[in-house]
Amino acid sequence: MTVRAGIIGATGAVGQRLIQLLEPHPEFEIAALTASESSAGKSYRDASKWRINMPIPESIAEMTVQATDPDSVPDDVDIIFSSLPSSVGEQVESEFCEEGYVVSSNSSNSRTADDVPLTVPEINADHIDLLEVQRDNRGWDGALVKNPNCSTITMVPPLAALEEAFGLERITVSTLQAVSGAGYSGVTSMEIIDNAIPHIGGEENKMETESRKLLGEFDGAEIHWHDAQVDASCNRIPTLDGHLENVWTDTAEDVDAEAAAEAMREYPTLDLHSSPDQLVHVFEEPERPQPRLDRDRENGMAIAAGGLQETEAGLQFNCLAHNTMRGAAGASVLNGELLLEKGYL
Amino acid sequence: MTVRAGIIGATGAVGQRLIQLLEPHPEFEIAALTASESSAGKSYRDASKWRINMPIPESIAEMTVQATDPDSVPDDVDIIFSSLPSSVGEQVESEFCEEGYVVSSNSSNSRTADDVPLTVPEINADHIDLLEVQRDNRGWDGALVKNPNCSTITMVPPLAALEEAFGLERITVSTLQAVSGAGYSGVTSMEIIDNAIPHIGGEENKMETESRKLLGEFDGAEIHWHDAQVDASCNRIPTLDGHLENVWTDTAEDVDAEAAAEAMREYPTLDLHSSPDQLVHVFEEPERPQPRLDRDRENGMAIAAGGLQETEAGLQFNCLAHNTMRGAAGASVLNGELLLEKGYL
C-alpha cells in the first residue's frame, strides 16, 4: 500500500527534486502536481523547465498540472509536499491543513512557530508529537511539519553528536553555499562568476534560530530551545550544489578530536527509507569534504564532515551536505516517512 | 633620484605583479630580473608566461633574465623584491642580505622569526626598526623585511581599528580565497570548478601567528605579540583574485557597529606612494564587498569591509583585499617605500 502524495510548487528547483525522489519511492506515489495559475492545465513537461541531468520520468511528464489550491487536489491524497515560496507558503499551507491534508513543508514560513514541529528525523524525531499541540491549538484535521533551512541541516547532525559527547555552549559558523539554494533563477551568472557574495537575506537568522530549536528538548507540551550562542555568516559561491560550512564550537567539556570524530561517526541513523546508512561520514583527509566530490554520498542524504581540530575553547570542523537533497527535497521526504511511521498518515 | 631594484623570482604570478607595479613607479626602477637556472639568459618575454591582462611593458620584455644569485645582480642595485617559493627563500634571501642587499620579501619563510620585521606600513611601521636588532644578530650589511600572508593582510587593518577602539580578545576567521593565491599552477581547473576546498596547507597557522605579531608591540628590542586567541579556517573557492573573509571578534569593551565602522573608516593611512587614500572602505550595503566588484579599489591597495553586526560577544564583519596586489606584490612594494622613507636604502 502506497501513500498518495501531492507536490505543491512542483515546477521549481526543489519541486523537481521531489519528483526525482518520490517517483521511484516505495512508500509514496505521486498523485497530484500543482503550480501557479499560469501553469494550470498544462502537462508537467510543458509547465516545467526540467533541469536535472536525467530525463523527466515518463509517468510524470504527461501529468496535468493543477492550480495550487486544496480544491484542485484529489481528496484521497494523504500527504502534501510543499516547496512554495515563503511569501505564499503561510496562507496556502494553512488552507491545505484546514482541509485535512498533512503537509510536509520545505518553505521557510512558520519554522520557529511554537506549535509547528521542525524536524530532522535522525536528530529530533520526538518533536513530531508537537502535532498534538498543534491540532489542539489550530483545530486542524491536517497537520504541518517543517524541515529546516538547507544550511541549518548541514551542520546540525555533527553538532548533535558534539552536544551529546561534550555539551555545546557556543557555535560560530561560516557558510559557502551553492547557487541552487537560491532556486533556478535566484543567482545570475553575472553576479557569481569569478565572485562570491557575503550575504544571503535572512539566512543567518535562520541558522541561528532553527539550529537552537532542533537541538532543543520537547517536554510533551513545548520545545525548550537550546541556549547556545549561535553566530552565522552566510556566503554564496560559484558552486552548483552542496553547502560547505566551517564551524567552531565552544564546549562544556574538553574535546578530543578523535573522540569527536567517533561521536560523529557513531551518531545513530534511522531505518527510514531515505536515511543514509551512516548519517555523518567523517574524512581524515584535511582537504575533504568538497562539494563536487562528496555531495552525492548515499544518494545525497549523508552529511560529510572533516577537518576536525581542537581549539582553545573546543573544536573546529567542516561539514557539507547536498542542499537540494538532504537540505530540501530529501528533508521533506524524510519527514513524510517519519509521519508515516509515527501513524500520522 | 630613483632607487635601483631587482626582482628575484620575477617570472611567477607575484613577480609579474611586481613588474606591473614597479615599472611605472616614481621611486624605483627595475634594474635586474632573476628566475630559475632554466630561464637564465632568456629575454623576459621568452622566460615568462605573461598572464596579466595588459601587454608586458616594452622596457621589460627585452631585459635578460639572470639566475637567482647575488653574483648575477649588479652591485648598484639597492633593493631586492623577493617572491621566491618559501622552500628556497630562506637560503637565497640570506645570501642576498649577507652581500649587502636590502630585501623586501613576500616569501613565507622567516616571517615569525624574532629579529625579522613583519610589516604592513599603515599598521605597524615602527616595527621596521627591528632591523637594528637583526643587523646586530646576524652581522648583515643588508636587511630582510617581510610582509605577511595575503589572507592575514586582508583582515589586519580592520582588526587594528577595532583593537584601538574596543580591545580584541578573540578572533575567529573563515576565508574564501581566490585561486591566484596559490600561484599560476597551484589549483587545477578540475579541482575547483563547481567546487570549494576547505583546506590550504599551512594557511591557518600563518593567519593565527602573523596577525598576532602584526598587532603586537615593539619595545625597541623585541616584538610582544598580541595575546588574542585567533582561530582560522581557510577555503579555496572558484574566484580569480580577491580574498573575502568572515571575521568574528570578542572585544574587551562593548561594541557599537556604527562606532566600529567609523573606527575603520578613520584608521589613518600613510602618504607612501602605494598607500591608498583611505585604508579601509566600509560598505553599508550588506552584500558588499564582493571580490570581483571591489578588489580593484585604489589600484588594488584598499581594504574593503562590510556586513558589520554586533554580536553577543563583540562584532562580526566581512573584509576583502586583492590578494596579489595588497596581499603580495603591493605589500612588498609598500615595504620598499617604507624602507626608503625610513632611510634604510
Added chain:
Amino acid sequence: MTVRAGIIGATGAVGQRLIQLLEPHPEFEIAALTASESSAGKSYRDASKWRINMPIPESIAEMTVQATDPDSVPDDVDIIFSSLPSSVGEQVESEFCEEGYVVSSNSSNSRTADDVPLTVPEINADHIDLLEVQRDNRGWDGALVKNPNCSTITMVPPLAALEEAFGLERITVSTLQAVSGAGYSGVTSMEIIDNAIPHIGGEENKMETESRKLLGEFDGAEIHWHDAQVDASCNRIPTLDGHLENVWTDTAEDVDAEAAAEAMREYPTLDLHSSPDQLVHVFEEPERPQPRLDRDRENGMAIAAGGLQETEAGLQFNCLAHNTMRGAAGASVLNGELLLEKGYL
C-alpha cells in the same frame, strides 16, 4: 563645446557602460538619463544596480532618472544613446526621431531596414549618408543610426580586411559568447556553470544578415549587401565579458596566412576619439586571443585576431572583442562621434 547627450535605458548593463564611456568623454556631456516608469524620479544611484568594478561617477549618481519619453528629455539635448530592449526600441526610438533627436542605437530593431544606416565607423563610415534617404522617406528632423550586434562587430573588421585583400565568397562562424551579452539577468548561474548553451535566440540570423549589410556597398541611394554565404552557430559559455569566434572563409583568391595577418594589421583605423590606435591586433601565439587576457586592449575597443591558418578553400582564424564595449556601448559612442564629425549633430 561639448554635445549634450541623453541615455535612454540608462540603468541596464549597456546603459552603465555608456555612462562609463560618456562621463569622461571630451566631446559629449551627459544631460539626461531615462529608464522605465518605475525608476522615474529616483536618483541614478537608487534606480540602478551598479555592477561595474569602479564606483558610479559622482556627477551621475545624484542625477534624477526620467521616464523614457521625448517630453522628459530637455530640448537642448543633441544626441540620444539608446540601449532599449528591442521590443520597445522600435516605437520609442521613432518617437525621439520625430521630435528631432538624433539617435545612436544599440537596440536590435530596424538594423536591416533599407533606410537605416548600420555602421561600424572604421568599416563603412560612408553608409552614414543613408540618413539623407532616411529623412526623405520618413520626414524626420532627427535621425536613427544603428550599430550591429556584438557578435557581428567582432568578426567584421578582420573580414573587411580579408575582403579587400582576397575577396570573400563564404563565411562560416562559431561563437563562444560571454554571459554579459544577455544583460545582467539574462543567463542564470544554474544555466551556465559547468555548462555551455548552443543556442542564442535570433543571434545566428543577426550575424548572417548584419555582416552582409556592413560589408555591402552604398551607392548614394541604397545599400547593396555583400553576397557571401554566411553560416553562424552561436554558443553561450561561462565567461563574463568578451566574445571569442572561430571563423572560416572561402576566398576568391588564394590566401597566404602571412599576407592575411598583414592585411588585418594594416586595416585603417579612424581618428575618432574612441577608435583604437590599431583596429585589429593580430597575435602570433596560437592560443591567443583569449577573452580574459585580451578583451581590454585599447580600452576594450580593439579587435583581437589570431590562429590564422590557410585551408583548402581560404583561411580560418579566431577573433575576439569586448562585447559590451566594442560590441555595444562603445559601438554606439563611436557612431555618435561619426555623426558629430559628419555634421549630423
Added chain:
Amino acid sequence: MTVRAGIIGATGAVGQRLIQLLEPHPEFEIAALTASESSAGKSYRDASKWRINMPIPESIAEMTVQATDPDSVPDDVDIIFSSLPSSVGEQVESEFCEEGYVVSSNSSNSRTADDVPLTVPEINADHIDLLEVQRDNRGWDGALVKNPNCSTITMVPPLAALEEAFGLERITVSTLQAVSGAGYSGVTSMEIIDNAIPHIGGEENKMETESRKLLGEFDGAEIHWHDAQVDASCNRIPTLDGHLENVWTDTAEDVDAEAAAEAMREYPTLDLHSSPDQLVHVFEEPERPQPRLDRDRENGMAIAAGGLQETEAGLQFNCLAHNTMRGAAGASVLNGELLLEKGYL
C-alpha cells in the same frame, strides 16, 4: 568466464574512469594495474589521487600498483587497456604487443598508422580485421587497437548517419571542449575561469585525420580514407566534462533536416555491453544538447545531437558526448568488447 584485464596508466584521469567501468563489468575482471615507477609497490589507494565522485571500489583500493612493463603483468592477463601519455605509448604498447598481449588503447600515438585499426564499434567494426594485416606486418602475437580522440568520437556517429543518407563532401567543426580532456592537471584554474582558449595542441589535426580514417572503407587489405575536406577549430572552455561541437556539412545530395534527424536516430547501435540503446539522441529543443544536462545519457555512452538546420550547402548541427566516457575510457572498453566478440581474446 570473464576476461582478465590489465590497466596501464591506471592512476590518471582516464585510468580512473577505466576502473569505474571495468570493476562492475560482466565480461572483464581487473587483474593488474600499472603506473609510473614512483607508484610501483603502493596500494592503488595511495598511488592514485582519486577524483571521481564515488568512493574507490573496495576491491581495487588495496590492489598493488605495478610498474608499466610487460614483465610486471601476469601472463594470464588477456587484454591491456592503455591510457598512457602518447610520448611513452608508442614504445610501451609495442612491447606489450610483442609479448602477446592484446592492447585496446586510448593513447594518441599510431592512430593513423596503416596497419592499426582505429575503431568506434557502432561505426566501423569491420575495420577490426585490419589486425590480420597488422600481425603479418609486425609479427606480433598480440594486437593493437585504437579508439579515436574524444573530440573526433563526438562528431563521427552523426556524420556517419549523414554520410549514409546524403553523402559528405566537406565538414567544418568548432569544438567547445571540457577541461577533463586535458587530464587532471592539464588546465589550471587561472587559465580557464572567466576565459576560453582557442587552441588545443594537435587536436585539430587529430579531428581532421581520424574522422576520415573512421569514415573510410576497409577492403580487406587497407583502409581507404574518406575524401571529405575536414576543417576543425578547437577550443577549451570552463566546463568539467562533455565536449560540445558545432558542425557544418556540405553534402552530395540535398538535405532535409527532418530526414537528417531520422537518419541519426535510426543509425544502428550494437548489442555490445557498453553500447547505448540508441546511439544518437536527437533533441528538438534548439538549446540542447548541453554538457551538464546531457553528458550522462546512457551511462555517458550516448551521443547527443540537436540544432539541425538546413544550410545552402547542406546541414549544420550540434553534437555532444562525455569526453572521458564515450570519448576515452568507454571507447577503449567498447573496443575491448568488440575484440572479445570477434574472437581476438
